[in-house]
Amino acid sequence: MSQNSPHRSEDQAAAQQRFLSLFLRSEREIFRYVAALVPNVADAEDIVQQTAMALWAKFDDYDPALPFTPWACRFALNKARQWIERHQRWRTLLDGGLAEELARRREEMAPELETRLKRLENCLTRLPKEQRTLVEGYYYRREEISQLASQAGRTVVSTYKALQRTRHLLQACIQNAGEPEGNKL
Amino acid sequence: MKLVFPSHEFDEAVAAVCHGTASDEQMRLLNELLRRDPTARDEYLVRVELHARLASESDLFASVASESPDLGSGAIRGEFFTQGRQTTTRDPVLGSQARWMLALAACLALLLGGGWWARYRLLDDRPGATSRAVAMLNRVVNAQWTAADPQPHLGASLEPGTLRLESGLAQIVFYNGARVVLEGPAEFQLVSSSKALCRGGKLTAEVPPQARGFQIVAPRMDVTDLGTAFGLNVTGARTELHVFRGNVEFRTEPKAAAQNLKEGKGAVVEGAGEAQIVAADPRGFASLFDLQAKSVAAEAQRYDRWREANERLRHDPSLWIHFDFEHGSPSDWRLPNVGSRSATVPDATIVGCQWQEGRWSTKPALEFRSVSDRIRLSLPGTFESVTLATWVRVQGLDRKITSLFMSDGFESGTIHWVIRNDGVLGLTVIGPKADHQILTSPPVINSDQFGDWMHLAVVIDGHSKRVTHYVNGRGVSSHALRFAPPFQVGTAELGNWNPIGFPGNDPFLIRNFSGVMDEFSLYGRPLDASEIQNLYTGGRPQTDVPTVR
Numbered sequence: 001m002s003q004n005s006p007h008r009s010e011d012q013a014a015a016q017q018r019f020l021s022l023f024l025r026s027e028r029e030i031f032r033y034v035a036a037l038v039p040n041v042a043d044a045e046d047i048v049q050q051t052a053m054a055l056w057a058k059f060d061d062y063d064p065a066l067p068f069t070p071w072a073c074r075f076a077l078n079k080a081r082q083w084i085e086r087h088q089r090w091r092t093l094l095d096g097g098l099a100e101e102l103a104r105r106r107e108e109m110a111p112e113l114e115t116r117l118k119r120l121e122n123c124l125t126r127l128p129k130e131q132r133t134l135v136e137g138y139y140y141r142r143e144e145i146s147q148l149a150s151q152a153g154r155t156v157v158s159t160y161k162a163l164q165r166t167r168h169l170l171q172a173c174i175q176n177a178g179e180p181e182g183n184k185l
Numbered sequence: 186m187k188l189v190f191p192s193h194e195f196d197e198a199v200a201a202v203c204h205g206t207a208s209d210e211q212m213r214l215l216n217e218l219l220r221r222d223p224t225a226r227d228e229y230l231v232r233v234e235l236h237a238r239l240a241s242e243s244d245l246f247a248s249v250a251s252e253s254p255d256l257g258s259g260a261i262r263g264e265f266f267t268q269g270r271q272t273t274t275r276d277p278v279l280g281s282q283a284r285w286m287l288a289l290a291a292c293l294a295l296l297l298g299g300g301w302w303a304r305y306r307l308l309d310d311r312p313g314a315t316s317r318a319v320a321m322l323n324r325v326v327n328a329q330w331t332a333a334d335p336q337p338h339l340g341a342s343l344e345p346g347t348l349r350l351e352s353g354l355a356q357i358v359f360y361n362g363a364r365v366v367l368e369g370p371a372e373f374q375l376v377s378s379s380k381a382l383c384r385g386g387k388l389t390a391e392v393p394p395q396a397r398g399f400q401i402v403a404p405r406m407d408v409t410d411l412g413t414a415f416g417l418n419v420t421g422a423r424t425e426l427h428v429f430r431g432n433v434e435f436r437t438e439p440k441a442a443a444q445n446l447k448e449g450k451g452a453v454v455e456g457a458g459e460a461q462i463v464a465a466d467p468r469g470f471a472s473l474f475d476l477q478a479k480s481v482a483a484e485a486q487r488y489d490r491w492r493e494a495n496e497r498l499r500h501d502p503s504l505w506i507h508f509d510f511e512h513g514s515p516s517d518w519r520l521p522n523v524g525s526r527s528a529t530v531p532d533a534t535i536v537g538c539q540w541q542e543g544r545w546s547t548k549p550a551l552e553f554r555s556v557s558d559r560i561r562l563s564l565p566g567t568f569e570s571v572t573l574a575t576w577v578r579v580q581g582l583d584r585k586i587t588s589l590f591m592s593d594g595f596e597s598g599t600i601h602w603v604i605r606n607d608g609v610l611g612l613t614v615i616g617p618k619a620d621h622q623i624l625t626s627p628p629v630i631n632s633d634q635f636g637d638w639m640h641l642a643v644v645i646d647g648h649s650k651r652v653t654h655y656v657n658g659r660g661v662s663s664h665a666l667r668f669a670p671p672f673q674v675g676t677a678e679l680g681n682w683n684p685i686g687f688p689g690n691d692p693f694l695i696r697n698f699s700g701v702m703d704e705f706s707l708y709g710r711p712l713d714a715s716e717i718q719n720l721y722t723g724g725r726p727q728t729d730v731p732t733v734r
Contacts, residue, residue, distance in 0.1 A: 028241040035237035036230065040205030044237070093202065093212040098220055106230050113234050120238055121245050139239040140246040145204075164200035171235055 019059050023052060026069040033073045036106045037080050037099050038090055041142075047083050051076045077103060116174045123173035131166040138163055188214035190225035199229055203236045318342035319378040320359040325727065326479045327353035329369065339727050340637050347374040350386070354476050362396040363410070365389070366473045389416045389473045392431075405454045409434045409443070416470040427451040427465040435460075487726060488545040494723035498706070499523065505530055505564060506707035508679075510549050514540075520551075520560055524706065533562035533679070543703030544576060544638050544726035550703030554580075556695055559681030564707065567671035572708040573602055574642040574655075574720055575679075579635055580700040582606040588696040589641065590705070592677045594685035595621070599673055601682070602643055603696065604630060610654045610661070612643050616668045624664040626654040640721045645672060646711035653714075658721030660714055679705055 030051060035044040054075050055062075062071060084090045084099065094102075106113075127135065134152065137143045149159040188194055198215045201207035207215075219226045239245065320343045330336050331349035343357065350369035357365045360378035367373055371386020379396065383403045392399045392410040399410045403417055406424040413431025417424070426435060428450055434443040435452060437460050444460070446452055451465040467474070498504055507524035520533040535551065537558035543550030551560070573590055585606050592599030592615075601613040608628035615621045630639070642655040647670030653663040676683070680698035704724065712720075 031241045032234065032237040035240070036233055039203045039233045039236055041240045043205065044240075089207070089209055089212055092209055093207070093216050095216055096220055098216055101220070102226070102230065105226060106234070109227065109230060113231065116231075117234065117238055120235070120242075124245055135239065136246055140243060160200065160204055160206065163204070164196065167200070167203075167232070167235055167239075168196075170239075171232065174235070 015059060016056075019056055022068045023055065023072070026072050029069050030072050030076050033103070033106075034076050034080050036102055037077075037094060038084065041139075043083075043087075043090075047076065047080050050083070051079045054079060119174045120170065123170050126173065127166065127169065131162070131169065134159070134162055135166055135170075186214065188218040190218060190222055190228065195225065199232050203233065317344045318360070319345055319375050320357050322355060323358050324356035324476060324480050325353065326355075326476060326483055328355045329353055338637075342633070343375055345375050345377065347372060349373075354473065354479065356476055359396065359399065361399060362393045363399040364391045365401075366476050368473050383417055383419050385419050385421075387416070387418045387470065387473065389414065389429075389470050405437050405457075406452070406460075407436045407439065413448075416465075416467070416473070418469060423453065423455045425451060425453050425469075427467065427470070429465060429467055483727075484545050485547075488548060491544075491724045494719075495523075499525060501525055501708070503708045503710040504706060505709050506562065506705070508533065508560075508705045510543065510551060510703045520562075522562075530564055531562075533560050535560055538680075541701050543701070544724070548703055550578075550701045552701045553680040553698040556697050557681075558697060560679040561676070561683075562679070563676045564674040567598065567673045568709045569647040569670040569672075570709070570711040571600065571645045571647075571672055571674075572642065572706075572710065572712040572717075573600075574640065574704075574706050574708075574712075574717070575702060576638060576640055576704040576724060577698075578638050578701040579604070579630060581635055582608065582630070583699060584696055586611075586696050587698050588678065588680055588682045589698065590677060590679050590707075591682040591696065592673070592675050593683040595619070596673070596675060598668075598671055599675060599677075600645065610641065610643070610656070612645070612652055612654070614645070614652070614666065614668050614672065622667050624652045624654075624662075624666070626656075626662040629654075629656045629661050638726045640724065642712070642717050642720065644711045644717070647672060648711070655714075655717045655721075657725075658718040660717075674707070 027048065031044060031048050034047045034051070035041070038044050038047060051072065055072055058075070062068070081099065084094050124132065124135070130152070134148060137148045137151070138145070145156055145159055149156045152159065152162075154162065188198065194214075195218065198207060198211040201211055202215065215229075219229055322337050322339060322341050322343060325339055329351040331351055334347075334349055337343060337348065348355075348357075348367070348371075350367050350371045350373070352369040354369075355367050357367065357373075357375075359365070359375075359381075363379070365373075365381070366389045368387045371388065372384040373386065373388070374382040374384070376382060379398060380400045380402070383401055388401075390399070390401060390410065391414045392412055394412045397410065397412045401408045401410075401417060403419045403424045403426075404422065406417070406419075406426055408415070408417065408426060410433050411431060413433055414429045415433055416427040416429065418427075419425075426433070426446065428446050428448055430448055432445055432447045434445055436443050437454055444452070446462075449465050451463040452460045453463055454460045495507075495509055498507065502525050504524040505526045506522055508520050509523055510520070512521045512523065518535045520535050521527070522530050522532055524530065537555055538551040538553055538560070541550045541552040542548070553559070575589060577589070582604060583606070587604045587606070588601070589604060590600075590602040592601060595615050597615055597617045597619075599615050601611075601615075603611045603613070605611055605625070608630035610626040610629060612624045613621055614624070640655075640657050644651075644653045644655070645666070646652070647666075650666040650669065651663055652666050654661050680702065682694070682696040684694045706720075
């Protein structure tokens with residue numbers, strides 16, 4: 001069938017819709033899969049975007065009977081590998097099979113991580129206001145660190161520090177929730 | 186040096202990796218540690234996972250979001266998206282399949298770029314996004330608000346709180362239908378959609394039958410309206426009430442018996458004294474009754490000023506296209522180009538669209554509503570730099586991507602100027618190798634602005650290779666451009682897009698604009714920030730519309 005016939009176009013349009021709806025549903029999981037290897041948000045998002053293109057190119061090969069996310073994550077791993085290959089600094093971090101090892105171990109830990117992170121929303125509501133504002137600004141509104149720093153009257157370095165401390169608090173909270181003694185939030 | 190776990194250095198290194206600030210040395214040490222120590226590895230995975238959740242699960246913030254993400258209200262946010270969402274399709278041959286990929290890539294990149302789309306969609310659904318507004322500000326004449334307060338703009342919905350008007354006139358319409366005109370200096374507190382407090386100043390209230398029971402509380406005068414028009418003048422310890430039509434009830438003390446005051450009567454209380462009944466005197470409120478006439482005059486003045494500014498623009502040889510929407514007519518499908526190059530650039534063609542009221546009630550504008558509505562135009566030649574500017578009233582952002590001005594298809598060097606449904610302005614520049622770059626502003630248009638006239642502009646500076654987005658005369662973001670000139674427009678559409686080669690019935694490719702446009706210009710040079718500011722100030726519909734939103 002000619003690719004320019006209206007029929008073909010309709011198929012394409014339908015496929016595109018199907019693809020997008022599957023992809024958008026899995027996007028966050030793919031992002032986290034990638035972020036386990038390349039945690040920097042902007043870099044991870046670039047890799048996810050490249051993954052989206054690769055997935056669409058191979059969408060004909062996708063078997064709808066199988067779950068989409070694991071299929072997509074295989075591409076994501078590939079894209080991440082290529083990306084790491086091109087970025088010396090990340091290569092330094094993930095060399096010697098560490099990338100594969102992290103991906104494997106993360107899969108093993110998935111149920112445990114899932115249970116712990118269920119508490120995250122609750123823990124967030126318990127953060128002191130200043131720290132909540134910071135986390136919201138950085139992760140949710142994606143403000144520049146320099147902007148967050150000037151808003152809070154801090155230096156960039158101390159803003160990064162504050163973010164690190166806030167994540168530490170959240171981690172303590174998700175690990176200790178249900179144990180009143182150890183609950184720092 | 187060796188990294189151990191647990192240690193302060195380990196904490197630092199993991200955080201730096203998350204933030205993207207890790208040094209090579211930190212990366213190397215972390216790699217060694219994580220490969221040899223499984224406990225450290227597990228801890229690393231937990232921390233990174235927490236970080237990744239925060240970055241990806243926007244619903245986590247649904248219950249804590251302390252304010253709407255109106256990022257446009259901050260200072261200029263240059264380099265907002267420094268990463269510049271860029272995507273490249275490496276197929277040099279633009280076969281049908283490759284073109285498809287390209288279209289999809291562009292769509293995906295816009296949709297998924299930064300995850301904004303998904304985040305904002307969720308945000309819209311969050312509980313608490315409903316408005317607390319009780320009234321709206323719907324007419325102003327020379328209104329000066331106390332500088333220290335947030336400045337209400339024309340058309341703004343007003344939540345309970347105090348308005349301090351230093352001078353000028355402002356008309357507030359309560360959601361129950363009552364209409365209050367304030368004259369500054371006045372201090373007026375909105376309590377609910379049927380109640381307000383007046384601490385000082387002069388006002389008139391007009392209360393239609395459905396708003397009966399509307400209440401204004403002033404010092405020693407608690408007025409309940411029974412369907413009428415009345416005036417209230419509060420100066421120091423003296424409060425005057427004048428009933429011009431219908432009748433009202435008032436009490437001088439909360440527990441005192443209500444007194445009825447009929448049309449033509451007034452009541453005056455001073456200090457702790459009894460209320461004196463007097464004849465109503467409308468003369469003291471003459472300026473407030475004039476609001477309508479004054480605002481029409483102010484409007485005509487603005488309209489004239491814009492026309493004068495346009496006369497000057499007409500001599501700019503770089504003004505390739507200028508549609509002022511003044512010379513069209515409902516029976517004519519042509520939209521004349523009044524720019525200096527009108528001799529070489531043909532008039533545009535109006536397809537569909539409805540003639541409508543523009544920024545001023547007598548100014549013509551075109552409304553885009555249906556999927557087929559569009560203005561088609563053609564601009565030959567290539568440019569080193571291009572500036573696009575328009576006045577629009579956005580009605581809604583139902584489409585994932587809404588066209589402001591888009592060259593047909595995906596030709597090399599062409600440009601697509603769009604709004605994403607999360608309020609982000611986007612400019613896509615198509616590169617020479619079937620690649621493209623999308624330069625996006627932070628979200629600058631939110632649903633509060635639907636229905637307001639706004640000035641949007643984007644400057645593509647081919648010399649310095651920068652793209653800058655402007656809203657209401659202010660730069661909102663600036664980005665490095667990967668591609669070198671020349672740029673071109675070719676055949677293009679305002680308020681829609683002809684995807685040529687792609688099926689027009691695919692909902693994904695529908696980009697029609699929903700709103701009204703009453704001016705568009707295209708310059709073949711990069712306008713600087715002050716010129717954009719001038720376009721805005723010379724054309725804004727009301728002097729009282731603030732410059733920053």
